[in-house]
Amino acid sequence: MHPRVILLEWEQDPSPETLKELIHFKANILKYSMGVSQITQGYCSLLVQWKEDIINYSDTKKDLIALYSNLNINSTSAKTKHWTLPVCYEGEFALDLEHLSSELKLSKDTIIELHSKTIYTVCFIGFLPGFLYLDGLDSKLFFPRKKNPRLVIPKGAVAIGGKQTGIYPNESPGGWHIIGNTPISLFNTKNETPCFATSGDTLSFYAVDEAEYQKIRCIKNPKAYLTKVK
Amino acid sequence: MIEILKLGWHTTIQDLGRLGSQSFGVPISGAMDLNAFQWANKLLNNNSSAACLEMTSKGPELKFHEPSFIALTGAIMPAFLNSKTVKMYKPIEVKKGDVLKFSSVTLGCRTYLAILGGFQSEKVLGSRSQYKGVTQEDRIVKENLLLFNRNAFTPKGAGVKTITTDYKDVNLKVYQGPEYHLLNSHSQNEFKTKQFTISPSNNRMGYRLNEKILQQLPEIWTAPTLPGTVQLTPDGTLIILMRDAQVTGGYPRILQLSDNALNLLAQKSTKDVVKFDLITPQE
Numbered sequence: 001m002h003p004r005v006i007l008l009e010w011e012q013d014p015s016p017e018t019l020k021e022l023i024h025f026k027a028n029i030l031k032y033s034m035g036v037s038q039i040t041q042g043y044c045s046l047l048v049q050w051k052e053d054i055i056n057y058s059d060t061k062k063d064l065i066a067l068y069s070n071l072n073i074n075s076t077s078a079k080t081k082h083w084t085l086p087v088c089y090e091g092e093f094a095l096d097l098e099h100l101s102s103e104l105k106l107s108k109d110t111i112i113e114l115h116s117k118t119i120y121t122v123c124f125i126g127f128l129p130g131f132l133y134l135d136g137l138d139s140k141l142f143f144p145r146k147k148n149p150r151l152v153i154p155k156g157a158v159a160i161g162g163k164q165t166g167i168y169p170n171e172s173p174g175g176w177h178i179i180g181n182t183p184i185s186l187f188n189t190k191n192e193t194p195c196f197a198t199s200g201d202t203l204s205f206y207a208v209d210e211a212e213y214q215k216i217r218c219i220k221n222p223k224a225y226l227t228k229v230k
Numbered sequence: 231m232i233e234i235l236k237l238g239w240h241t242t243i244q245d246l247g248r249l250g251s252q253s254f255g256v257p258i259s260g261a262m263d264l265n266a267f268q269w270a271n272k273l274l275n276n277n278s279s280a281a282c283l284e285m286t287s288k289g290p291e292l293k294f295h296e297p298s299f300i301a302l303t304g305a306i307m308p309a310f311l312n313s314k315t316v317k318m319y320k321p322i323e324v325k326k327g328d329v330l331k332f333s334s335v336t337l338g339c340r341t342y343l344a345i346l347g348g349f350q351s352e353k354v355l356g357s358r359s360q361y362k363g364v365t366q367e368d369r370i371v372k373e374n375l376l377l378f379n380r381n382a383f384t385p386k387g388a389g390v391k392t393i394t395t396d397y398k399d400v401n402l403k404v405y406q407g408p409e410y411h412l413l414n415s416h417s418q419n420e421f422k423t424k425q426f427t428i429s430p431s432n433n434r435m436g437y438r439l440n441e442k443i444l445q446q447l448p449e450i451w452t453a454p455t456l457p458g459t460v461q462l463t464p465d466g467t468l469i470i471l472m473r474d475a476q477v478t479g480g481y482p483r484i485l486q487l488s489d490n491a492l493n494l495l496a497q498k499s500t501k502d503v504v505k506f507d508l509i510t511p512q513e
Contacts, residue, residue: 001405001406001407001408001486002456002458002486002488003405005456007408007454009408012451014451037249037250038249038250038252038253039253040454040455040477041253041454041478042451042452042454043453044453045453045454046454047453047454047456049456124253124478125254125255126454126477126478127452127476127478128363128476129254129255129256129257130254133478169363170363187255187363189354189355189364193254194251194254194256194355195255199253
């Protein structure tokens with residue numbers, strides 16, 4: 001690999017335990033390791049990047065191993081939050097709900113219920129600024145991605161692709177099936193932290209009608225609709 | 231301030247990028263050829279992170295409404311100040327009312343224009359680098375004026391520099407990527423011997439290559455990527471991630487470009503040929 005980075009890998013089988021380790025280890029590296037410029041997280045790995053080329057690779061490796069062996073994933077240092085996100089699963093917001101309903105042989109209401117009753121875990125943020133990788137989609141809602149991705153998926157679209165569900169933080173191309181839209185911004189550079197959720201938090205959806213959607217959209221600080229601290 | 235009279239092909243404001251926001255999924259961005267970018271600022275004794283214009287293929291036509299000094303580095307792009315040829319890699323004094331024009335690049339792909347004190351555009355998450363969805367604009371637009379600090383000092387001790395990078399070099403120094411070992415010996419050999427051509431699909435996010443690798447590798451659990459990561463897609467296409475690339479990806483990461491290789495590749499474009507020169511891994 002590049003002389004400025006070290007890739008730390010876990011068994012390629014994501015689990016809540018792995019996620020806990022990733023989050024705690026990441027926090028500890030940032031706290032105790034000198035010269036680290038940033039750490040990027042995936043499902044089963046951390047990519048640690050230093051400001052300068054690593055001169056003594058074996059010493060750096062030893063330090064990381066020592067840090068890992070002292071890891072206490074049950075420490076209460078990392079406070080996670082639970083977020084509830086309003087979603088309008090109706091009309092033009094739910095572009096693919098009809099199609100999904102006939103393909104999965106589930107009623108639209110059942111899809112909405114299955115989608116919104118689950119408590120999802122935020123694994124990490126990637127793909128696009130503010131795009132949350134969520135774990136926990138009900139297996140009844142698994143559905144392959146579109147063969148021909150849409151060129152434009154609207155901002156706020158809530159969608160299902162493969163075994164995952166996600167929210168498009170900004171307009172972008174994409175191959176997931178759109179079942180609704182949230183009026184809450186997932187990425188806003190004017191906020192103190194541009195994305196309200198962080199790795200390890202949990203999130204669930206609740207259905208709102210179009211009038212409620214428009215109301216929330218006009219609110220300057222919609223956080224009240226969002227937070228429900230554990 | 232500078233007025234944009236005509237837009238060129240694709241010009242963005244860039245600095246060293248947005249390190250530290252990757253946990254929000256924000257790409258690093260920053261100048262594609264950091265080497266040329268840093269020379270541009272050095273020539274004016276600017277701060278190393280001062281924002282410059284990154285001009286791809288053909289620069290814009292600019293009118294200066296205030297005097298200053300500029301410097302041009304990177305791809306060879308003939309430049310004319312009030313119709314007179316100006317030299318690259320040298321501080322250039324500009325006066326109020328001067329007009330700067332460019333013709334198309336003759337060697338390389340991206341030219342940097344530094345201005346004394348740097349461009350003073352909006353700073354988002356610690357950087358002025360323009361990126362869609364993060365900054366207001368994802369490139370310079372005609373309606374917007376380019377602002378700079380007119381009280382910056384005259385460059386002192388700034389010298390003339392000759393170009394140090396050979397843009398015709400086709401060899402990209404690379405390290406093995408995390409999934410390199412999944413390749414069979416035939417595929418590994420292909421990387422060592424084959425020449426690859428840059429496809430028309432190349433931009434600040436990534437460069438796709440025309441030649442495919444026949445071996446198919448399964449997708450991986452979404453994992454971190456970097457600018458300079460070479461991904462192998464399920465149909466055998468290679469994508470080299472560039473500065474605006476997403477911070478995670480699900481395709482196997484076969485190779486990782488060295489810093490110099492990434493800067494060199496930024497000066498290449500459609501139909502240019504590259505070869506991978508594998509550096510023996512440390513340890």
